[in-house]
Amino acid sequence: MSAFSAIGEGKEIDRNDYTPGLEPQATWCPGCGDFGVLKALKGAAAELGKSPDEMLLVTGIGCSGKLNSYFESYGFHTIHGRSLPIARAAKLANPGVEVVAAGGDGDGYGIGGNHFMHSARENHDMTYIVFNNEIFGLTKGQTSPTSPMGHKSKTQPHGSAKQPLRPLSLSLTSGASYIARTAAVNPNQAKDIIVEAMEHDGFSHVDFLTQCPTWNKDARQYVPYIDVQDSEDYDFDNTDRREAAEMMHETEDALHEGKVLTGRYYVDSDRPSYQEEKQRIGEMPEEPLAERYFDDSYEWERSYDQFLDKHK
Amino acid sequence: MTNDELIWRIAGGSGDGIASTSQNFAKALMRSGLNVFTHRHYPSRIRGGHTYTEIRASADPVKSRGDGYNFLLALGDSFARNPQQNAYYGNEEIKPLSENLDELREGGVIIYDSGLLDASEIEDFDERVEENNWHVYDLDLRTMAREHGREVMRNTAGVGATCALADIDLEWIEELMTDAMPEKILEPNLEILHEAYDMVEEEYDVDAHDVKIPEGEHDEEQVLMSGSDAIAYGAIDEGCRFIAGYPMTPWTEVFTIMTQNLPELGGISEQVEDEIAAAALALGASHAGVKAMSGSSGGGFALMSEPLGLAEMTETPVVLVEAMRAGPSTGMPTKPEQGDLEHVLYTSQGDSHRIVFAPGTVTEAYTQTRKAFKIAYEYQIPSIVLYDQKLGGELVNVPASHFDEDPNPSLGSTLTEEEIADAPHDESGKFSRFRYDTPEDNGVAPRSIPGQKGGRFLATGNEHMPEGHISESPENRVFQMDKRMRKLEAIREELDGDGVNNTLHGEEDAQYGFLTFGSSQGTVEEAVDRLNDAGHSVKSLGVSEMAPYPVEQVKEFIESVDEVLVVEMNASAQFRGLTQKEIGQYGEKLSSLLKYNGNPFEPEDIVEGFEVNIVENDDHPHTRTKFVPAAGD
Ligand SMILES: Cc1ncc(C[n+]2csc(CCOP(=O)(O)OP(=O)(O)O)c2C)c(N)n1
Ligand code: SF4
Numbered sequence: 001m002s003a004f005s006a007i008g009e010g011k012e013i014d015r016n017d018y019t020p021g022l023e024p025q026a027t028w029c030p031g032c033g034d035f036g037v038l039k040a041l042k043g044a045a046a047e048l049g050k051s052p053d054e055m056l057l058v059t060g061i062g063c064s065g066k067l068n069s070y071f072e073s074y075g076f077h078t079i080h081g082r083s084l085p086i087a088r089a090a091k092l093a094n095p096g097v098e099v100v101a102a103g104g105d106g107d108g109y110g111i112g113g114n115h116f117m118h119s120a121r122e123n124h125d126m127t128y129i130v131f132n133n134e135i136f137g138l139t140k141g142q143t144s145p146t147s148p149m150g151h152k153s154k155t156q157p158h159g160s161a162k163q164p165l166r167p168l169s170l171s172l173t174s175g176a177s178y179i180a181r182t183a184a185v186n187p188n189q190a191k192d193i194i195v196e197a198m199e200h201d202g203f204s205h206v207d208f209l210t211q212c213p214t215w216n217k218d219a220r221q222y223v224p225y226i227d228v229q230d231s232e233d234y235d236f237d238n239t240d241r242r243e244a245a246e247m248m249h250e251t252e253d254a255l256h257e258g259k260v261l262t263g264r265y266y267v268d269s270d271r272p273s274y275q276e277e278k279q280r281i282g283e284m285p286e287e288p289l290a291e292r293y294f295d296d297s298y299e300w301e302r303s304y305d306q307f308l309d310k311h312k
Numbered sequence: 313m314t315n316d317e318l319i320w321r322i323a324g325g326s327g328d329g330i331a332s333t334s335q336n337f338a339k340a341l342m343r344s345g346l347n348v349f350t351h352r353h354y355p356s357r358i359r360g361g362h363t364y365t366e367i368r369a370s371a372d373p374v375k376s377r378g379d380g381y382n383f384l385l386a387l388g389d390s391f392a393r394n395p396q397q398n399a400y401y402g403n404e405e406i407k408p409l410s411e412n413l414d415e416l417r418e419g420g421v422i423i424y425d426s427g428l429l430d431a432s433e434i435e436d437f438d439e440r441v442e443e444n445n446w447h448v449y450d451l452d453l454r455t456m457a458r459e460h461g462r463e464v465m466r467n468t469a470g471v472g473a474t475c476a477l478a479d480i481d482l483e484w485i486e487e488l489m490t491d492a493m494p495e496k497i498l499e500p501n502l503e504i505l506h507e508a509y510d511m512v513e514e515e516y517d518v519d520a521h522d523v524k525i526p527e528g529e530h531d532e533e534q535v536l537m538s539g540s541d542a543i544a545y546g547a548i549d550e551g552c553r554f555i556a557g558y559p560m561t562p563w564t565e566v567f568t569i570m571t572q573n574l575p576e577l578g579g580i581s582e583q584v585e586d587e588i589a590a591a592a593l594a595l596g597a598s599h600a601g602v603k604a605m606s607g608s609s610g611g612g613f614a615l616m617s618e619p620l621g622l623a624e625m626t627e628t629p630v631v632l633v634e635a636m637r638a639g640p641s642t643g644m645p646t647k648p649e650q651g652d653l654e655h656v657l658y659t660s661q662g663d664s665h666r667i668v669f670a671p672g673t674v675t676e677a678y679t680q681t682r683k684a685f686k687i688a689y690e691y692q693i694p695s696i697v698l699y700d701q702k703l704g705g706e707l708v709n710v711p712a713s714h715f716d717e718d719p720n721p722s723l724g725s726t727l728t729e730e731e732i733a734d735a736p737h738d739e740s741g742k743f744s745r746f747r748y749d750t751p752e753d754n755g756v757a758p759r760s761i762p763g764q765k766g767g768r769f770l771a772t773g774n775e776h777m778p779e780g781h782i783s784e785s786p787e788n789r790v791f792q793m794d795k796r797m798r799k800l801e802a803i804r805e806e807l808d809g810d811g812v813n814n815t816l817h818g819e820e821d822a823q824y825g826f827l828t829f830g831s832s833q834g835t836v837e838e839a840v841d842r843l844n845d846a847g848h849s850v851k852s853l854g855v856s857e858m859a860p861y862p863v864e865q866v867k868e869f870i871e872s873v874d875e876v877l878v879v880e881m882n883a884s885a886q887f888r889g890l891t892q893k894e895i896g897q898y899g900e901k902l903s904s905l906l907k908y909n910g911n912p913f914e915p916e917d918i919v920e921g922f923e924v925n926i927v928e929n930d931d932h933p934h935t936r937t938k939f940v941p942a943a944g945d
Contacts, residue, residue: 006765021741052741078622079773085593090597097762117585293602300719303544304717311541311712312534
């Protein structure tokens with residue numbers, strides 16, 4: 001029997017199974033967009049029949065990072081910007097575990113930007129949800145990498161002189177194989193997208209627009225939103241890199257002109273995940289590495305038998 | 313004393329194959345029954361630039377590079393001249409000869425490649441040869457090699473000539489070349505080896521000098537091993553199957569050895585975007601139930617400071633390796649120093665703790681890396697193996713039986729699903745992973761691994777409740793802090809119990825003591841033997857447990873002698889500072905001998921330091937070392 005019997009056990013799971021029995025310890029403000037992510041994630045996990053014991057939710061630091069406190073599963077609330085390297089190693093160590101990483105725009109596109117680029121490039125089989133509220137929430141409202149140009153905050157009193165980062169385009173250039181944008185105000189689409197992202201074999205990046213009513217009072221709250229897949233105005237092939245890139249640019253230009261576009265922007269189902277590539281070249285075992293430590297019959301090799309001859 | 317030991321220095325340009333030639337030669341000498349110790353000197357440059365390797369070979373045990381050397385093979389730097397820009401590198405071509413004369417002992421032997429070097433470029437060469445009674449052989453190794461097809465084979469020609477002059481049996485070299493070389497290059501290499509040997513035998517008086525190879529015998533099979541090899545094998549034998557890293561000299565050696573071997577063992581190696589990621593990956597893999605390590609050198613380790621603290625707070629086991637080189641900042645990338653001790657002990661915010669081992673020898677590097685994993689996984693705490701460029705790169709012979717140990721794949725304090733079912737949970741069904749009423753009362757609460765049924769919990773770098781939820785409750789804070797600190801007492805007790813790590817050497821009831829840590833240990837021990845032979849009464853303690861510090865053992869050592877000289881390779885006496893802080897007394901008994909010029913201690917540095925500073929009580933400055941008197945002196 002597997003040492004990890006929760007894996008694949010799921011089935012009769014209800015969204016309430018992901019609600020901690022304790023009073024939640026985290027402290028999101030009323031009306032915070034983060035509740036939308038929580039709702040969508042619970043819905044998606046239930047729909048996929050993942051059990052709380054087979055899911056690992058890895059978060060960064062920020063209001064967004066407190067997602068673990070509201071979501072019942074194995075969790076790792078890490079350090080600012082570093083959720084991705086921790087999450088991807090956990091996935092390599094035990095591919096059977098469903099790994100979701102989550103964090104804010106400051107966390108993921110700022111301090112963790114390097115990890116974002118490289119995790120996407122390597123196409124790890126995991127889902128990454130970025131709570132994009134265009135602001136630093138937890139440290140009280142400073143300008144973030146996605147804040148619009150001219151955005152005023154206590155640390156940018158004259159208004160930001162910087163262009164906002166374009167997360168969708170950056171993700172595509174970096175190599176993510178599933179890229180979508182959704183919004184907290186659009187819970188059904190959000191849930192469907194997270195289901196797809198979790199089912200996708202490869203790095204799935206979901207840029208999740210979340211309003212921060214406390215610090216971003218000017219935020220347009222991302223309404224009304226448009227679903228590019230539902231709208232007749234947008235017709236592009238999201239399996240084609242160039243068309244996807246074009247559409248991402250349009251979406252990113254439109255956001256600060258008050259037009260909120262959401263949907264699936266890029267889906268590459270053909271590309272093998274990093275794990276598959278690594279197994280193909282013989283750098284990763286077929287069986288989950290973690291299982292081996294619980295397998296009493298496994299014969300552990302040692303340096304004396306394997307490598308000492310070349311030193312004699 | 314020339315017959316007691318051969319210290320052979322091969323010098324040339326980086327990229328000229330000096331390292332591989334010397335490695336093979338060292339192995340051949342080991343196979344012939346001798347004890348060997350190698351010392352590498354190289355610039356931070358890939359092609360060109362003066363480099364040398366020294367091999368000390370003796371029938372007696374060798375613990376350091378020794379003082380000076382008695383046989384020079386100067387090959388000439390084939391990259392010294394840039395063909396496009398004539399003499400771009402100036403007159404570096406002569407360096408393998410000119411740079412190596414200062415340390416060559418009286419009566420020593422010089423072979424130089426007259427095909428690439430012109431000794432007349434060194435102004436006072438002839439005078440120095442005469443003054444020191446050196447025996448000089450100018451051989452056109454380059455032309456000989458060219459005739460056999462490839463210029464790099466002048467190394468082999470040089471080895472052949474060495475064998476003729478030092479009376480080394482060619483059989484050992486042939487056997488090794490046959491083992492190590494592919495058929496195609498073996499033939500011409502064997503040919504040139506013999507040709508050089510015969511040519512020297514026939515044309516020169518090989519008995520004009522008395523630098524000859526000693527004879528020795530091993531009573532059991534030996535392996536030639538570096539500190540980096542030993543660390544990697546220790547990790548592998550302790551069940552480590554995941555490594556993540558980013559290159560930085562000299563840590564790259566351990567990373568490379570692991571990366572080349574892990575896939576064969578069904579393990580995983582990841583070269584990642586930076587050191588923060590590297591440490592974070594190791595944490596992620598460990599959290600998910602795999603024995604994992606990462607590591608770096610000074611600057612890269614600085615980046616790991618925050619993941620290190622996260623490992624402690626989340627009680628995630630992990631082993632980090634820190635390979636010291638001279639700092640601050642990028643410092644001297646290829647030069648040894650023991651200047652990162654405080655960095656490794658104190659980096660990361662808050663009341664944070666980690667276990668630190670600083671092995672003193674290649675054999676200790678193996679056993680202590682194993683111990684670092686064992687402690688990390690049993691006690692769920694980060695542990696660090698701290699070593700330096702010297703230990704990482706030095707090749708020594710070690711009995712093969714030293715590695716004949718059972719593997720230990722145990723994940724330490726983890727639970728099976730059945731055990732999890734019996735363990736406490738909170739009302740939401742979360743497992744009380746961070747319970748403070750720990751089963752053994754040693755601060756260790758066994759953990760679960762993601763995917764195990766009934767084991768879910770939250771690991772967080774914030775202070776947290778037993779099931780992991782973030783909490784700022786004062787009561788819980790104190791309970792959790794005390795729980796984490798209780799582990800340290802238990803670990804100290806466990807380490808005291810096995811009593812094998814800190815190495816005593818010399819006369820038990822000696823009058824004076826040397827205290828040292830890490831890779832300086834062997835050199836200090838050699839100095840201790842010399843001093844005792846010369847009628848002094850000394851002993852040494854090589855400390856390799858830096859945290860938790862072995863207070864009782866060190867205290868006993870200090871109490872047993874009149875005075876202690878603390879020997880370390882840094883400018884600020886970090887180890888002495890640590891010792892004084894931990895012991896809290898006897899400051900007046902400790903003075904320091906420091907070396908931080910980029911070269912490791914030689915035994916003579918220590919002998920001289922002791923005689924001048926301790927016996928004669930003089931604090932005059934030395935050329936290579938620095939004496940810092942005891943507090944209150
Ligand atoms: C290394 C480090 N730098 C800074 C901080 C302080 N810090 C905590 S949260 C945060 C910003 C988070 O912003 P974002 O990622 O956008 O998340 P939000 O709070 O908006 O959800 C910062 C700067 C930290 N914890 N660690
Ligand atoms: S500060 Fe903003 S992001 Fe943070 S909880 Fe409040 S509303 Fe949400």
